[in-house]
Amino acid sequence: MFSTQANTGPSWENKTSRAFWRGRDSRRERLDLVVMSRRQPELVDAQLTNMFFFPKDEKKYGELARHVSFFEFFKYKYQLNIDGTVAAYRFPYLLSGDAVVFKQESDYYEHFYGDLEPYVHYWPIKHDLSDLLKTLRWAKQNDATMQEVARNGQRYARENLDPASILCYHVRLLQEYSSRLRSKPKFTKDFEKVEQPSEGNCKCQKYKKQVHEEL
Structure with missing residues (x-):
């Protein structure tokens, strides 16, 4: 997180006005995104770096691309957060950079999603990505709005998703889980x-609120 914060690429006005994505083929929508990119390269730069789940088809998806760091991502104004086998782990890091995150609608979530507002901290796109190209064209015509969303997302990530805050969340999660055990663990002499x-050392009181009901 700290590395990403310190490497956010060029200033906003010098970034490329295209959506950028790299990743493996862990979901059908990712393949659809790559096909979309090959048809509309002026709007989307998306390539696969590995293929494990679907048959390789270079004619349809192109050759596999080299891996790039997050620092390379932020040369672009628009970042794509597309589900893999679970929620894409890169979302917090994309938020922390100086770019707008276009987030796919999803049933997956992480603990902080309840704090985020669509069109404020990120820009939502449909699960099947059917509105992505239209949204990107709109974004290019509304640059000031996009820059404000980028700033809001970055501010949230830097204030709430640093390592200490994440650790504090897990402390509270395990405390709550422990309090609901029906039988207490049995200790042995070894x-x-x-x-x-003490709990008083954990200052992030906001994680007391419940957004989901897993527990």
Whole structure:
């Protein structure tokens, strides 16, 4: 996270006004995105870096691209967050950079999603990506709006998704999980007790709220 924050690419006005994506073939929509990119390269730069799930077809999807760092991503104004086998893990890092994240509608989520507002912190796109090209054309004509969304997403990530905040969330999650166990763990004589800090050392009170009901 800190590395991404420190490497956000060129200034906004010097970034390329195209959507950028690299990744493996872990979902059909990712393949559709690559096909879309090959047809509309002036709007989308999307390539596969690995293929494990679907048959290789260079004629349809092109050759596999080399891996690039997140620092390369931020040469572009528009970032694409597309599900893989689960929620795409790169979302927090994309938010922390100086770019707008176009997030695919999804049933997957991470703990912080409930804090985010569409069109404020990120720009939503349909699950099947059917509105992506139209949205990108609109974005190019509304640059000031896109820059404001990029700034909002970046501000949220930097204030709430740093390592200390993520650790604090997991502390609260495990505390809540522990409190709901029907039977307590049984200790044996070879266990060694590790003293834990008091709850008062964790300052992120906002994670007390419940957004989902897994527990």
